[in-house]
Amino acid sequence: MLWHPARTKTLCPIQRCRACGEAASFQVTLQGRYLCTRKISSALFTSSVVRVQTFEHLLSGLNEQQRQAVTTLDGPVLVIAGAGSGKTRVLTTRVAYLIANGIPPERILAMTFTNKAADELRQRLAVLCDPWSARRVWAGTFHSIFARLLRRNAELLGYSPNFTIYDDDDSLSLIRRLLKEQNIPPKELSPNSVRSVISRAKNELVYPDDYAAQTQTPRQQRIATIYHLYQRALRRADAMDFDDLLLNMIDLLEHSEEVLQLYQNLFAYIHVDEYQDTNKAQYHVIKLLGSEHRNVFAVGDDAQSIYSWRGARIENIFEFQRDFPEHRLVRLEQNYRSTQVILDAANALITNNPEQIPKQLWTAVRGGEPIRVASYWDETDEATGIVREIERLRQAGLLQQWSDAAILYRINAQSQVLEDAFRRADIPYRIIGGISFYKRKEIKDALAYLRLLVNPSDDEAFLRIINEPPRGLGQATIEHLRLWAAHHEVPLLAAAARATEISAIARPKQAVLTGLARLIATAAEKTTAPLAEAIHHYLEQTGLLSYYTAQATEEALDRYENIARLIADIAEYAAAQELNQQTPSLEEYLQRVSLLTSADETSDSDAVLLMTLHAAKGLEFPVVVIAGLVEGLLPLIRATTTDRDRQEERRLFYVGITRAKERLMLTYPRNRSTFGLVQGTLPSSFLAELPLELLDADRPEDFAPRRSEQLSRGLSPSPAPSNGRPARYRTGMRILHPSFGEGIITGIEGHGDNTKLHVRFSTGGTKILMAGYAPIQVLST
DNA sequence: CTACATGTAATTTTT
DNA sequence: TTACATGTAG
Ligand SMILES: Nc1ncnc2c1ncn2[C@@H]1O[C@H](COP(=O)(O)OP(=O)(O)OP(=O)(O)O)[C@@H](O)[C@H]1O
Numbered sequence: 001m002l003w004h005p006a007r008t009k010t011l012c013p014i015q016r017c018r019a020c021g022e023a024a025s026f027q028v029t030l031q032g033r034y035l036c037t038r039k040i041s042s043a044l045f046t047s048s049v050v051r052v053q054t055f056e057h058l059l060s061g062l063n064e065q066q067r068q069a070v071t072t073l074d075g076p077v078l079v080i081a082g083a084g085s086g087k088t089r090v091l092t093t094r095v096a097y098l099i100a101n102g103i104p105p106e107r108i109l110a111m112t113f114t115n116k117a118a119d120e121l122r123q124r125l126a127v128l129c130d131p132w133s134a135r136r137v138w139a140g141t142f143h144s145i146f147a148r149l150l151r152r153n154a155e156l157l158g159y160s161p162n163f164t165i166y167d168d169d170d171s172l173s174l175i176r177r178l179l180k181e182q183n184i185p186p187k188e189l190s191p192n193s194v195r196s197v198i199s200r201a202k203n204e205l206v207y208p209d210d211y212a213a214q215t216q217t218p219r220q221q222r223i224a225t226i227y228h229l230y231q232r233a234l235r236r237a238d239a240m241d242f243d244d245l246l247l248n249m250i251d252l253l254e255h256s257e258e259v260l261q262l263y264q265n266l267f268a269y270i271h272v273d274e275y276q277d278t279n280k281a282q283y284h285v286i287k288l289l290g291s292e293h294r295n296v297f298a299v300g301d302d303a304q305s306i307y308s309w310r311g312a313r314i315e316n317i318f319e320f321q322r323d324f325p326e327h328r329l330v331r332l333e334q335n336y337r338s339t340q341v342i343l344d345a346a347n348a349l350i351t352n353n354p355e356q357i358p359k360q361l362w363t364a365v366r367g368g369e370p371i372r373v374a375s376y377w378d379e380t381d382e383a384t385g386i387v388r389e390i391e392r393l394r395q396a397g398l399l400q401q402w403s404d405a406a407i408l409y410r411i412n413a414q415s416q417v418l419e420d421a422f423r424r425a426d427i428p429y430r431i432i433g434g435i436s437f438y439k440r441k442e443i444k445d446a447l448a449y450l451r452l453l454v455n456p457s458d459d460e461a462f463l464r465i466i467n468e469p470p471r472g473l474g475q476a477t478i479e480h481l482r483l484w485a486a487h488h489e490v491p492l493l494a495a496a497a498r499a500t501e502i503s504a505i506a507r508p509k510q511a512v513l514t515g516l517a518r519l520i521a522t523a524a525e526k527t528t529a530p531l532a533e534a535i536h537h538y539l540e541q542t543g544l545l546s547y548y549t550a551q552a553t554e555e556a557l558d559r560y561e562n563i564a565r566l567i568a569d570i571a572e573y574a575a576a577q578e579l580n581q582q583t584p585s586l587e588e589y590l591q592r593v594s595l596l597t598s599a600d601e602t603s604d605s606d607a608v609l610l611m612t613l614h615a616a617k618g619l620e621f622p623v624v625v626i627a628g629l630v631e632g633l634l635p636l637i638r639a640t641t642t643d644r645d646r647q648e649e650r651r652l653f654y655v656g657i658t659r660a661k662e663r664l665m666l667t668y669p670r671n672r673s674t675f676g677l678v679q680g681t682l683p684s685s686f687l688a689e690l691p692l693e694l695l696d697a698d699r700p701e702d703f704a705p706r707r708s709e710q711l712s713r714g715l716s717p718s719p720a721p722s723n724g725r726p727a728r729y730r731t732g733m734r735i736l737h738p739s740f741g742e743g744i745i746t747g748i749e750g751h752g753d754n755t756k757l758h759v760r761f762s763t764g765g766t767k768i769l770m771a772g773y774a775p776i777q778v779l780s781t
Numbered sequence: 782c783t784a785c786a787t788g789t790a791a792t793t794t795t796t
Numbered sequence: 797t798t799a800c801a802t803g804t805a806g
Contacts, residue, residue: 114796143796168795186801242796310795411793433795474782597796614794636793652794675791675797 058096058128061089069297069330070094073101076290076327078275078320079299082361083346083658084337087299088618091273092121094297095137096128098269105129105136109267109289111282113274113618114599115141135580138267142282143242144595146249150240151591153252153259162454162587164239165594169444170460171195171230171241177463178229182222189222198227202243203279203311205250237491238457246281253288264292274618275300275320279311287323294324303356306614306652308644317357333360337620339368342664345690346657352689353647372665373687373697378678379414379628382669383421386625389665390608391425393623398663402428405623406609408616408656410634414627415610428607433615438593442548442559443566447593449542450535453524454587457491466492469547471512480504481513493517531584532571539563613656624660626653629668629684653686670702 059067069079069090081087091110099105112118118139125134138145147165154161166174175198176191201211208231212224234240240248253260270290272278275298278286290296298320305314321327335343343363350356374389376382386407393399407418412434422429437443445468448461455461467473484502485495495502497517499510523538539545548560573592574584599615609621613634628634635641635649657664668683683703692704 141796245796306794307796309793413792470783472782476782595796612794633793638793648794673797677797 055097055100058093058100062086062093063332063334065330065332066090066093068328069332070097072328072330073098073269074295076294076320076324077297077330078317078324078327079297079330079332080301080317080357080359081299081330081332082301082335082359083304083655084335084343084620085332085361086334086336087301087332088117088273090332091271091297091299092124093128095121095269095271096125099125099129099133099137103269105133106138107266107268108137108271109145109269110137110139110271111142111145111273112139113141113277114597115144115595116597116599117273117618118144141595141597142278142285143245146245146285147591147595149263150245150248150252156255156259157248157252158235159240159248160238160455162238164237164451164455164458164461165245165591166234166237166239166241166460167594168195168242169439170239173463174233174460175226175230178226178233182225182229184222184226189219189226194223194226197223198230199241199243200311201227202247203281205247205280205284207247233459236457236489237459238455239460243281246279246285249285250281250288253285260288264289268293269295270297272296272298272300274304276302276305276314276317277307277312278316279313280316281311283313283316283319291323294326296320296324301359303350303353303359303651304617304655306617306648306655308648331359333362335361335363337661338363338658339365339662341368341370341694342657342660345371345664345694346654348691348694349650349657349686349689350654353650355647356651369663370696371690371694372663373629373695373700373703374665374667375683375698375702376667376669378671378673379417379669380421382627382667383417384424386418386627386665386667387421387425387427389625390623391427393663399623402606402608404621405625406611406616406619406621406659407625407627408611408613408659409627410613410636410652412612414633418610418627422608422610428605430605430607430609432599432609432611434612436596437562437565438596440559440562442544442562446539446544446563446566447590449520449539449544450586450590452493452520453538454590456493456520456524459492462492462496465542465544466496466516469543471516471543473509473512477505477509477513493520497521530571531574531586531589532567535570535586536567539567613652616659617655620659620661622661623663623665624656625665625667626656627667629666629687630672631682631684633672633681634684635686650686650689653684 059070062070063086066086066089069077070093079087079090095108095110098108110118110121112121118141121139122134122137125137140148150157150159151161151163154163172191172195175194176186179186179189179191179194201207206214208224208228211227212221215221215224234244253263267289270286272286277300286296286298300317302314302317305312308314321329338346340363343361347361372389374382374385376385390399390402390405393405394402399405409415409418415431415434419429419431438447445465448458448464451458451461452465463478466478480502481492481495481499484504485492488495494517496513499505499513499517502510505513519541523534523541527534529537545560545563548556548563551557570589573589577584577588599619613626626634631637634653635646637646666687668681668687670681671678672681673679685703687703688705692700697704
């Protein structure tokens, strides 16, 4: 495995850029892997007393186990440890330690879960080492790092370096289009389910041909066809979806031995945070990159694995142990985040998951405030109660700043009521994630116009804007254009430019199309104008801006403002780039935007934070409120819920609890209004899994297990989870459904969570309802 | 081709 | 309750 600088030069622009940096130290380390690393580090240790002190300084904030993890430089290291035990701190310090040991920062790879976490890593490194080194480390999410690497090597895979990244919406509308072309009505095969099947397949490394080969049902065969067409369409549009970023990275590395060696050598040290939530494809890349030098450092907690629905595999932990048998396993046992009370509650909860790796966790913070469990009449009440409690804490001086408090919930929809309550109380709040700025319609439209400048083959973008603002181009015109484009195998934009050749389209519309194409082509030409200005001008030309200003409704004005904000954002980006002496480019901006994670949206205003439990992973707050502890919501129970899902819900709750440093409050409403119909709820069964003596509950009798149950729970380590659905259905039962009205059960199909009910409604129709999901009320047996 | 009206079904979590 | 999709009238 020798280094070939000459050959790599053409493949990897990083090497060329680096030439202006510190060539000397670079060359020394380039020769080999661990041998040279050790040589360098030992040389530094012996030659410089000052440096040794620096290392001590780095290690001073760590306990013995943490030090071991940090200072094990060579070979694989796996850190498996509970919440708040300092895993992220260990990872950060270790990167700093490597740099202090003379490892060039650009040879260190660190995969984080969000871009924000990567930024924080760099900020820490800037303090621990120096800002210049911090900036050179390869830190980011799997997706964003892979996107960068893929751009550099795009041609090798048959893409252009400016390939577009399709987000969920783009994929979905593409799939919709393909279904239509195949004459499959969305009712028979929902675009959403096709997308999720394809995505799941990709996460499992199942390619279209593999998938087609293993189809069993006609439905799967249809999906296989769509999957195939979908990949072809993506390629033609010079686009990748999120999953492709991972798959194509694998392709790239397996494509040529040379490229593989290049990156195996470049990334001499590989780090993965939140390792429990990596999927098969991600692990595959880790293995490809790390199998030679074996310097792979992974930290994680199986009890915090909450993304299995996205293909994450806890099994990757065990596979790591198998594939890197010589690894050093480090366990961290001291929790530095939470009080004893909070930690005890979390530990008690998680023991209900029999499959979790057992972990000891202790904290030096004795005692702590009991966990408040508050009950409210309904969700509005609940939100008001939470806000009042936050206000009370603030007044009592127990909340230094608003942002020391976070409200967590299971689904985004829950934020609405909370938002209203905060607004009423006039307390600053901020929603993390949810419908982000970049997902708004007008922003996506504007971005679609921009995408076309960078990638003229981007058909999804073109279809998005072809009649936005309205230009009188409707279904018929679009259909003709599409047929012609398909026939001539050119992108839609190119077809539009040649619209005069399409006789099926009326003259006036041809002119509109060519005009639009010319406008885009002109804007795509290089200008000397500053980026944001040029874009502003372009968006004005498209008519998008005037479309909104002309309407003068409040909504339209809002949209106009949002686009203005987008332009301001671009200007800000450009300024930041120039500050770093880098040229801003639209390409880079668009890539950044498409790879934003929900945690990334920054703002320094002091506000109470509202986010989903998923979004809270890795964060910590002095005060945490978890809202909506209602059976069916947390744990979320759907028709398809399995026991494994239930365990994941429990882990999700575990993640939530362990975000709290000092105070934890859990709330539930006794009634929930769904579609305007009020329904009684049961408190989450998870509440009964928390030791009662740690709680300060309004109505413990609502959820606490009865004495006899408590005894039996104590005896059997893994109680069979009750599935929290008290209603048992029988044929002949009379039931009430909020939208269908009264009906009689005429048949029952399947069992457990898959129970389907055949119900004949008094209104005449017969429906098949999912017993676990449908909001059914039993009237009589 | 667009705009409006009516009916329908629906609520996970996100890179 | 709302959001979206489909159908119909202009
Ligand atoms: N040795 C230590 N001494 C003091 N504080 C520490 C130490 N190690 C970690 N901490 C602090 O403990 C808190 C939790 O650390 P960190 O976020 O790294 O834990 P984690 O294991 O990554 O947590 P999680 O898995 O819950 O995300 C942080 O505030 C961190 O600064």
